[in-house]
Amino acid sequence: xxxxxxxxxxxxxxxxxxxxxxxxxxxxxxxxxxxxxxxxxxxxxxxxxxxxxxxxxxxxxxxxxxxxxxxxxxxxxxxxxxxxxxxxxxxxxxxxxxxxxxxxxxxxxxxxxxxxxxxxxxxxxxxxxxxxxxxxxxxxxxxxxxxxxxxxxxxxxxxxxxxxxxxxxxxxxxxxxxxxxxxxxxxxxxxxxxxxxxxxxxxxxxxxxxxxxxxxxxxxxx
Amino acid sequence: xxxxxxxxxxxxxxxxxxxxxxxxxxxxxxxxxxxxxxxxxxxxxxxxxxxxxxxxxxxxxxxxxxxxxxxxxxxxxxxxxxxxxxxxxxxxxxxxxxxxxxxxxxxxxxxxxxxxxxxxxxxxxxxxxxxxxxxxxxxxxxxxxxxxxxxxxxxxxxxxxxxxxxxxxxxxxxxxxxxxxxxxxxxxxxxxxxxxxxxxxxxxxxxxxxxxxxxxxxxxxxxxxxxxxxxxxxxxxxxxxxx
Numbered sequence: 001x002x003x004x005x006x007x008x009x010x011x012x013x014x015x016x017x018x019x020x021x022x023x024x025x026x027x028x029x030x031x032x033x034x035x036x037x038x039x040x041x042x043x044x045x046x047x048x049x050x051x052x053x054x055x056x057x058x059x060x061x062x063x064x065x066x067x068x069x070x071x072x073x074x075x076x077x078x079x080x081x082x083x084x085x086x087x088x089x090x091x092x093x094x095x096x097x098x099x100x101x102x103x104x105x106x107x108x109x110x111x112x113x114x115x116x117x118x119x120x121x122x123x124x125x126x127x128x129x130x131x132x133x134x135x136x137x138x139x140x141x142x143x144x145x146x147x148x149x150x151x152x153x154x155x156x157x158x159x160x161x162x163x164x165x166x167x168x169x170x171x172x173x174x175x176x177x178x179x180x181x182x183x184x185x186x187x188x189x190x191x192x193x194x195x196x197x198x199x200x201x202x203x204x205x206x207x208x209x210x211x212x213x214x215x216x217x218x219x220x221x222x
Numbered sequence: 223x224x225x226x227x228x229x230x231x232x233x234x235x236x237x238x239x240x241x242x243x244x245x246x247x248x249x250x251x252x253x254x255x256x257x258x259x260x261x262x263x264x265x266x267x268x269x270x271x272x273x274x275x276x277x278x279x280x281x282x283x284x285x286x287x288x289x290x291x292x293x294x295x296x297x298x299x300x301x302x303x304x305x306x307x308x309x310x311x312x313x314x315x316x317x318x319x320x321x322x323x324x325x326x327x328x329x330x331x332x333x334x335x336x337x338x339x340x341x342x343x344x345x346x347x348x349x350x351x352x353x354x355x356x357x358x359x360x361x362x363x364x365x366x367x368x369x370x371x372x373x374x375x376x377x378x379x380x381x382x383x384x385x386x387x388x389x390x391x392x393x394x395x396x397x398x399x400x401x402x403x404x405x406x407x408x409x410x411x412x413x414x415x416x417x418x419x420x421x422x423x424x425x426x427x428x429x430x431x432x433x434x435x436x437x438x439x440x441x442x443x444x445x446x447x448x449x450x451x452x453x454x455x456x457x458x459x460x461x462x463x464x465x
Contacts, residue, residue: 053385055381055385074384074389074391075381075384075385076384076385076387076388076389076390076391076392077389078385079384079385079386079387079388080387080389084385086378086382088378090408090412091378091379091381091382092382092385092386093408094379094382094383094386094404094405094407094408095404096407104404105383105386105387105388107400108388108393108397108400108401109387109388109389109393138408138411138412138415152386156386156387
């Protein structure tokens with residue numbers, strides 16, 4: 001099996017009335033490794049993840065997921081194979097309690113009621129949010145919302161994860177849980193692309209650290 | 223052309239009031255069409271785009287055209303154009319009523335779009351100088367800024383929901399309704415929380431700290447405004463007289 005899970009080939013993208021974010025940008029990401037993208041604000045990190053997920057479409061070039069172009073693939077289909085964490089956790093909070101937040105999407109797409117409830121209970125315990133399982137998510141702190149959003153992504157059996165700044169506003173205990181979970185998933189062949197400003201965190205989990213600047217790879221550590 | 227772009231927002235508000243009132247009062251398709259053409263022309267002169275406005279409102283326009291068609295079908299008076307047996311499907315009067323509704327609403331939408339050619343700040347100042355209470359003006363200003371944010375948030379939520387593996391095209395009707403429930407709840411709650419935060423932020427910045435609020439920048443009524451208002455009056459009065 002080809003090791004490449006995601007590949008971008010000569011991708012060019014600019015926002016409407018904006019400057020060119022990517023010009024002939026190419027990148028390949030392996031399926032069972034954790035890649036980190038570092039870069040200053042406005043360097044194109046989040047845009048890159050949105051292009052991969054198909055939220056944005058490139059003006060030129062193509063993006064392949066497991067060898068197939070992501071053009072014309074619905075976001076719903078994409079979400080089934082790649083778990084995506086938004087920079088703003090509020091975007092992906094839908095439930096009226098922490099527990100419901102973990103189970104709502106499974107209740108819509110899965111028939112295995114017992115299994116996903118068990119998984120939700122496991123994640124609540126693992127991330128240390130069992131005590132707030134009945135709390136309304138909108139009253140949680142930013143750190144708690146982020147960990148809840150991460151746990152929601154982990155609920156699904158995906159092949160790859162894309163996390164946009166997962167550690168911002170997380171305390172050290174929860175960051176530790178996240179590190180262990182990502183490394184554990186990697187052992188099981190589930191890779192990840194993580195965008196972060198936290199260099200220490202990158203060094204702990206990343207096999208490949210890419211430094212992005214003005215839409216191009218400035219530096220790369222493997 | 224530049225003169226029109228310098229128009230005071232108060233003159234524009236006056237014009238919108240006069241033209242919209244005339245659109246409601248006039249029944250004739252000819253006069254309503256004249257109003258529509260003039261509204262497009264004035265919007266263009268003020269720097270707006272009539273086509274752009276209609277494009278932005280295309281989803282509502284489909285609805286309006288739909289309503290106009292329904293109105294045409296359900297009006298039984300007049301000479302039948304299409305009949306099935308003894309049932310009148312479409313009459314000439316029905317078509318007239320449908321077109322009347324469509325042009326009337328278009329006049330109101332296009333003429334009101336002239337207000338969008340002023341900045342929010344100018345419009346607020348114009349309303350304030352028309353002695354409208356500051357609280358009400360501020361509510362309008364916030365609503366104008368808040369709606370695009372609400373739309374963006376809703377779009378982000380839909381994207382996030384789809385990326386959670388929910389494919390709207392593939393799930394059944396019952397599950398689709400449940401998905402919309404999950405969608406509407408956070409959007410509503412977030413809006414309420416945002417407005418609460420905004421209220422707190424306004425309070426700490428001293429909103430309504432004094433009875434009267436003064437402005438550094440005041441709008442001045444110029445000759446072009448007077449000429450615009452008088453021309454609007456003459457035009458509408460002329461149409462009233464000759465109709």
